[in-house]
Amino acid sequence: MTYILQQFFQLVKLLNSETGTQQIAWGMALGFILGMTPAFSLQTILVFLILLFFRVQMGAAFVAAFFFKFVAFLLDPVFHGVGSFVLEIQALKPLYTLLYNMPIVPWTRFYNSIVMGSGVLSILLTPVIFAVTLIAVQKYRKSVYERFKNTRFFKALKATSFYKWYVKYNEYS
Amino acid sequence: MNTAKSPTEKKAKGPLRIEAILPLTLVLVLMGAYFKYFFDSHLRKGLEFGATYAHGAEVNIGDLQTLFLEPSIRIRNIEITDKSDPSLNIVKIGEIKLQLLWDALLRGKFVIPESSILRIQAKGKRKRPGRILPPSKPAEGNGIVNKAAQETLDKLKEKNESNLLGDIFSVAGGTNYKDQLKNLEGQIQTQAKIKALGEELKQKEVEWKKRVDALPDDSEIKQLTKKVEGLKLDTSNPKAIQASLKQIDSVYKEARAKYKNLEETKKVLDQDLKKYQNEYKGLDRLIKEDIDGLSNKLNIPSLDPQEINKMLLGSLVANQLGSLLKYQNMAREYMPEKPSDQNKKQQLTPRERAEGVNYTFAKGRSYPRFWLKKAMISSDSKQGEAGDVEGILQNVTDNPRHLGLPTTLDFKGGFPHQNILDVKGNLTIDHTTENPVEKGILSVGSFPIQKNTLSKSQDLELGYNSAQGSSSIDFEIQNQQIKVNSNSLFSKVDYFSSAKDKNVDRLLKAVVQDLNDLTLNIKAQGAWDKLRLNMNSNLGDRLVSAIKAQVENEIRKARQHVEEHVQRLVGKEKAKLDQEVQKIEKQLGVSLKSREDAVKSVETAVDKKKKESTQQQKKQIDKLKNEGQKKAKELLKGIKF
Numbered sequence: 016m017t018y019i020l021q022q023f024f025q026l027v028k029l030l031n032s033e034t035g036t037q038q039i040a041w042g043m044a045l046g047f048i049l050g051m052t053p054a055f056s057l058q059t060i061l062v063f064l065i066l067l068f069f070r071v072q073m074g075a076a077f078v079a080a081f082f083f084k085f086v087a088f089l090l091d092p093v094f095h096g097v098g099s100f101v102l103e104i105q106a107l108k109p110l111y112t113l114l115y116n117m118p119i120v121p122w123t124r125f126y127n128s129i130v131m132g133s134g135v136l137s138i139l140l141t142p143v144i145f146a147v148t149l150i151a152v153q154k155y156r157k158s159v160y161e162r163f164k165n166t167r168f169f170k171a172l173k174a175t176s177f178y179k180w181y182v183k184y185n186e187y188s
Numbered sequence: 189m190n191t192a193k194s195p196t197e198k199k200a201k202g203p204l205r206i207e208a209i210l211p212l213t214l215v216l217v218l219m220g221a222y223f224k225y226f227f228d229s230h231l232r233k234g235l236e237f238g239a240t241y242a243h244g245a246e247v248n249i250g251d252l253q254t255l256f257l258e259p260s261i262r263i264r265n266i267e268i269t270d271k272s273d274p275s276l277n278i279v280k281i282g283e284i285k286l287q288l289l290w291d292a293l294l295r296g297k298f299v300i301p302e303s304s305i306l307r308i309q310a311k312g313k314r315k316r317p318g319r320i321l322p323p324s325k326p327a328e329g330n331g332i333v334n335k336a337a338q339e340t341l342d343k344l345k346e347k348n349e350s351n352l353l354g355d356i357f358s359v360a361g362g363t364n365y366k367d368q369l370k371n372l373e374g375q376i377q378t379q380a381k382i383k384a385l386g387e388e389l390k391q392k393e394v395e396w397k398k399r400v401d402a403l404p405d406d407s408e409i410k411q412l413t414k415k416v417e418g419l420k421l422d423t424s425n426p427k428a429i430q431a432s433l434k435q436i437d438s439v440y441k442e443a444r445a446k447y448k449n450l451e452e453t454k455k456v457l458d459q460d461l462k463k464y465q466n467e468y469k470g471l472d473r474l475i476k477e478d479i480d481g482l483s484n485k486l487n488i489p490s491l492d493p494q495e496i497n498k499m500l501l502g503s504l505v506a507n508q509l510g511s512l513l514k515y516q517n518m519a520r521e522y523m524p525e526k527p528s529d530q531n532k533k534q535q536l537t538p539r540e541r542a543e544g545v546n547y548t549f550a551k552g553r554s555y556p557r558f559w560l561k562k563a564m565i566s567s568d569s570k571q572g573e574a575g576d577v578e579g580i581l582q583n584v585t586d587n588p589r590h591l592g593l594p595t596t597l598d599f600k601g602g603f604p605h606q607n608i609l610d611v612k613g614n615l616t617i618d619h620t621t622e623n624p625v626e627k628g629i630l631s632v633g634s635f636p637i638q639k640n641t642l643s644k645s646q647d648l649e650l651g652y653n654s655a656q657g658s659s660s661i662d663f664e665i666q667n668q669q670i671k672v673n674s675n676s677l678f679s680k681v682d683y684f685s686s687a688k689d690k691n692v693d694r695l696l697k698a699v700v701q702d703l704n705d706l707t708l709n710i711k712a713q714g715a716w717d718k719l720r721l722n723m724n725s726n727l728g729d730r731l732v733s734a735i736k737a738q739v740e741n742e743i744r745k746a747r748q749h750v751e752e753h754v755q756r757l758v759g760k761e762k763a764k765l766d767q768e769v770q771k772i773e774k775q776l777g778v779s780l781k782s783r784e785d786a787v788k789s790v791e792t793a794v795d796k797k798k799k800e801s802t803q804q805q806k807k808q809i810d811k812l813k814n815e816g817q818k819k820a821k822e823l824l825k826g827i828k829f
Binding site: 053067068069070091094095098099102103108111112114115116117118119121122124126127128129130132 | 202203204205208211212291294295296297543544545546547548549550551554
């Protein structure tokens, strides 16, 4: 829990700093994949390992995974349609047969229409999510945060004990 | 000196998060600890829960051990509660060893090439009585079939719970049914049917009359006849003859149009009358049903040995067939003839995260998801309470169609400690095609039978304290059609019987006194909902022959009483309805017949006229021909060749 909280504060800090834009963007992109994947499978473990071993913003990944999990509920019929279409391509059947009968690979559950559909769409959309997040963070820093930090509300917020606690937590973590 | 570094002075970090090794190691250690200390017990509890739910009574597993490096599962002391007696286990298995294949595990499949089932004990005493689950609802996919099958079995149980023997002896005492019959008059369905038919017939009569009245009148048709007869044929030349024929044809067409209407009306009337005649014939069946229904309501029994056997031993048979149905459903659920995902294809649910459809890209000889290739059954009575059993279980799989091999179980042996001897079994579950087949032969040479009450009421009780049984059953279930043949012999039967009435008591005791061997032969065939069940038992035969002389006359009188009552109530109305139908048939029939005759007379007149004109035409042609020939001869006379 502390770790997740720490990551979340880190995200807020990074958002409001001038560095770490790519870390946030990668975090969002990987969180997007996590959120879209329907069940625990081999690719979920792989994404977790990337999150763990690469300096990707985890807070962003968790927030994105949480958000996209809800979006994915509504998109299941689309995933099923796309997945069925991809799995029914006759030209790819020999490849699927090979993968299906290989060790380890079946644990990805690629043969499931929703896993395949969500996988294909999340791989295709990951660069888009990455680029959009990158632009959005830059825009936020330039326009929203710059204006917000001079407001009375922000100054009042800075004076609260919650903010001081947040700063201290951030210093020691 | 201030040694603290400002944030800008912090050393820039690389893309790899080295500090993550510690939490990851911690997670791995925790996972390892879980698998080492808790996984086995959780798996054991999960298996216990699943098996209890599937069997319908408590299943316990003493110990379960999994090994990771050499993937295997060892399960000890599996106790399966006997549903008919929860203080006993139906079977207890000392140990099961399952060795899994790494090659298959890496492909997400569970293949057990060889395993062993050891130390089997039947009907052993449990430490504490097992929990019995309430009967489960039929599975959704097969809901209608299961419901129908359950209804068939419930009916059989109902028969067993009915107090047939009590009813027989109460009729023997003589009962006056007059008042009871009076109260049940409202429930006679034949009366209501006759009333409804009568009312419908009245409406139809009006309808038919309207249709007949709308038809052309006799006189109208007769005028056409006159018209035809009055036609004068102009035979002066062929052209005139042709014109006359045209005139006749137009009258004929007019008559035909009228006849068409007539024909249609006749067809409808014939159809309706036929329907009423059939309904009338059906009334006899309805009267019989009413008589049977009232006899049942008044508890007037039948002296059919089959009925008595069903009453005494129905529950026993229903339980046997019920078990067969349950295990058939279980086999079809866990070993489906079609991969389960194909059945789910249309059930994508958007609310919960949907399951999707699993496509299979299996090669000809690839593994199914679960496959127990071979399990050797081996048990020795020298090992405590276990029995002497040996056998082999082969090809248990979740995808029989892909594997292409049926599941088979062969075993033989006995359980000397429990007095169960000469057990033999051969089962085949073939779900490799779209026509699932389950068949098997089971026989037990000798087994102890516990106390069972065959009939119990306020007036009498009949049953046995103990017996020694031998039984054989062979069955075949193909789709929903079953065929069961079962022969059982209960020997050394220790009966108990008592009745309030001294005569009845004496009679029951006399019947069972000589009946040391009780036979029960069952033949069941057909679909579950229309099961043709034939039950023969010497107990039923004996009882019938013993009580026949005493009560047959009284039962016949009681049934006759009911029959007369029903006939009196519906007989007159039935005859009235018949008369009504005949009257209508006659009236309308005569009316239609006269019109039909009139139209036919037009046809005859037309035919006559046509014939006449054709003859005239022929004469004219012959005449012209002769004249032509004459003229030609005269012309040729003057010419010499």
